[in-house]
Amino acid sequence: MESRQRTMVKALVWNAIGLMMMSLVGLIMTGSTSVGAAMALINTAIGLSTYVVYERIWANIRWGRSHG
Template sequence: MILNQIIFSKKAHSKGFEEDKNSEKPLRSVLKALSWRVVGTIDTLVVSYFLTGEIALATSIASVDFLTKLVLYFFHERIWNKIKWGK
């Protein structure tokens, strides 16, 4: 699983993180992504239920939204972490 590779890979503990004190470790990005997706998914669930009136459909929409945006946010964070501007 990709999460296991991120958490336990030697790259996560390589000297790259030791040299760059401004860089976040991948695990921090994963936890930030998870916490933000919980907030976002609750919002999606409420909006979906309001628009459809069906809790089962709203839950399905929110579930797919959670997974896809979690992955997108993780990679978004990792890309921004490489950008030196504003640090």
Template sequence: MILNQIIFSKKAQSRGFEEDKTSEKPLRSVVKALSWRAIGTLDTLVVSYFLTGEITLAASIASVDFVTKLVLYFFHERIWNKIKWGK
């Protein structure tokens, strides 16, 4: 899906179509999601460790949290990118 968007946008540009300047590229959304999740995961790790006192359990919680929220954030960003309101 992401790869298709990247390939399609490059093909459209090579045929002379103008690039959409108001939309973020999927790769930018991925990088933003990764950087935000790194911060969020550190927070989850610290809070989980504080509550459980066990680093392995805290790391497990933080790992699951990282993956699920990364995916949710990516799709959240892509949906909001399609909404014209506020642009």
């Protein structure tokens, strides 16, 4: 089982990568830095929250784990 701290670090690193990518996509698609940044921030907030919940649920499911 993963610690809550490990889950949070993984989530933050993954979302930092996603924030950079979404900012770039938003800029390319809209031509606006501010609209691209707003899209990226909203997406990151939603993604971080759902990722943490998702990881914590899976941390408590024993199916598919090997114990050896």
